[in-house]
Amino acid sequence: MLRLHVGKNAPKYYKGNWSFDSKKDALNFEPYHDLEDVEERYISTNSFNFLRTITQEEELVFRHVYGRDDTTYDTRAVELNDIRDLVLFLMPSEFLRPKFVEFMHHQAVYHLLHSLTIYFEYYLRMVEFVLIRRDEISGETAQIQNEQTNDVKRVFSVYLSQYRMLVARNYSVIIKGEGDLEKFYHMKKLVNISQSIWDKNFHEQLLACSTQIVWIAMHRRAYNVIEMEMNRLFCSEHFVTARAGYPIFTPAEKSLLYGRNSRIMNYRQQVSPLIQELQKLNNEDLPILWIGKRKYRGTDIRIMEMELEYIVPGPQLRLIDVAHGILGHPRKLYNTILELHWPSVRYSNFSKHHDPYFIVRQPLLKIPKMDEMKRRQMAETYESFYKIKEINDHPSRAIYLKWVKRDKLINDYRSGVLLTSTLLRAENELNSTSLRPNVDQIIADYKKSVAKNRKR
Structure with a gap:
C-alpha cells in the first residue's frame, strides 16, 4: 500500500526544451510552465484522449507507485504487462472504473x-x-x-x-x-x-x-x-x-x-x-x-x-x-x-x-x-498428449483500487504530499507494532517464489 507524508522539501522537476542561444553562445533551457498548453500533449484514439507525454511529477508517481517492482520475474526486460500498465496510466479518467x-x-x-x-x-x-x-x-x-x-x-x-x-x-x-x-x-x-x-x-x-x-x-x-x-x-x-x-x-x-x-x-x-x-x-x-x-x-x-x-x-x-x-x-x-x-x-x-x-x-x-x-x-497431425500450463499471478483487489485512485494520487503529490522514500518506509515498518511474519515464514515464501520462477 502507498504511504504518503507531507514535507516542505518537495523536489521540483522540470520538463522543457534545450535550444542554442547564438547571442550568449550557450545552451538555454526553456521549461514548460504548464504542460497542458504544449502541443501534442494528447493523442486521440477513437475520440478518447490519451496522454502522449507526462510531466515529471506524473513520472515520479508512475515509477514509485505503478511501475513493476524490481523483484518481479524478468524485470530487466520489457514485457507486455509493462506496456499495459503504462497505457492504464495514460488513459482518460473515465476509463478508471474498478470493473474495467x-x-x-x-x-x-x-x-x-x-x-x-x-x-x-x-x-x-x-x-x-x-x-x-x-x-x-x-x-x-x-x-x-x-x-x-x-x-x-x-x-x-x-x-x-x-x-x-x-x-x-x-x-x-x-x-x-x-x-x-x-x-x-x-x-x-x-x-x-x-x-x-x-x-x-x-x-x-x-x-x-x-x-x-x-x-x-x-x-x-x-x-x-x-x-x-x-x-x-x-x-x-x-x-x-x-x-x-x-x-x-x-x-x-x-x-x-x-x-x-x-x-x-x-x-x-x-x-x-x-x-x-x-x-x-x-x-x-x-x-x-x-x-x-x-x-x-x-x-x-x-x-x-x-x-x-x-x-x-x-x-x-x-x-x-x-x-x-x-x-x-x-x-x-x-x-x-x-x-x-x-x-x-x-x-x-x-x-x-x-x-x-x-x-x-x-x-x-x-x-x-x-x-x-x-x-x-500433405502434412500430418497426430494426437496430442501434452497440455501447456501457464503460471499466472492474479493481482489483488488493492492493485485495482490503486489504479482507480490514480488521479487522486497525482493531485495529492502536486499539492505537496511526498511519496515515502524506501529508507523512511523501512523505518516505519521497523517502528510498527503490527504483527509481521516470522523468519521461517519469510524463508518459506522465498523458496516458494524461487521455485515458481524457475519453472518459467
Whole structure:
C-alpha cells in the first residue's frame, strides 16, 4: 500500500526544451510552465484522449507507485504487462472504473493483446511490402509481375490470415463470457436483458486501449495504420471512418491484406473480420486453434513456427531470433514512457552482426518456398498428449483500487504530499507494532517464489 507524508522539501522537476542561444553562445533551457498548453500533449484514439507525454511529477508517481517492482520475474526486460500498465496510466479518467481495470488485468485479455502484438508485427511488414510493390509496378520503370510473384503474395496473405485466426480465437473466448468472464458479459442474469449502452462503451474502451498498447509495442510507428486496422478487425469496414492519415488500398491490395475470408455485406448482416476467419477454416489450419493450449504434434512446420512464436515469453524471443516490437528488449534502453533512449543504444554497440533485439537490423518477410501450400496440405497431425500450463499471478483487489485512485494520487503529490522514500518506509515498518511474519515464514515464501520462477 502507498504511504504518503507531507514535507516542505518537495523536489521540483522540470520538463522543457534545450535550444542554442547564438547571442550568449550557450545552451538555454526553456521549461514548460504548464504542460497542458504544449502541443501534442494528447493523442486521440477513437475520440478518447490519451496522454502522449507526462510531466515529471506524473513520472515520479508512475515509477514509485505503478511501475513493476524490481523483484518481479524478468524485470530487466520489457514485457507486455509493462506496456499495459503504462497505457492504464495514460488513459482518460473515465476509463478508471474498478470493473474495467480488473478486466484489463484478466488473463484472457492478456492473451488477446499478446496475439494482437504478433499479428500487427506481421501486418505492418505486409503493409510496407504492399506499398513498396505499388511503387515498383507503377511509373516509367515499372516491373513486370510473374506467376511466382503472385504465389509468394498468396502465401504471405495466408500467413497473415493465420495470425488473424489466433487473434479471433482469443477474442471469441472473451465475447462468450464463460467462467470468470461472466461478470463482464453484457447479459444480465435471470432477466436476460442486454446492457447495450454499457457494453458499447466497454467495447470502445477496450478497443482504444488495445490500439494504444499495440502502437507503443510497435515502437510508436504507423499509428494511423494500426488504428484503422484495429477498428476494421473488431467492427468491420462499415465502422472505419475516413481520415486524412489513413492509407487507401486498392481492391487487389485489400484482398492481399484482408485475406480470402473477408466479405463485405449489408451492415445488418455484417460480422467482424475476426469472426469471419473462424467461420471457414481449412483442415490444415485447425491446429492453430489449440496453440498455447496443448503441444502440437505433427509435421506442419508452419504450425510449429507459430506455436514457438506464441508460447515463448517476450524476454526469451531473442533466443529464437524473433521480433515482436519492443517486447523482450532491455529496459535500460527505454525511458519511463517506453520511448527508445538513443544514447543508451549507442553505448550498447549493436551492429548487424550483433543485434538480438532487431534494433539495427530490419525485420523482414521471409520468402517462402514455392511449394509451401502443397507441403502444408500433405502434412500430418497426430494426437496430442501434452497440455501447456501457464503460471499466472492474479493481482489483488488493492492493485485495482490503486489504479482507480490514480488521479487522486497525482493531485495529492502536486499539492505537496511526498511519496515515502524506501529508507523512511523501512523505518516505519521497523517502528510498527503490527504483527509481521516470522523468519521461517519469510524463508518459506522465498523458496516458494524461487521455485515458481524457475519453472518459467
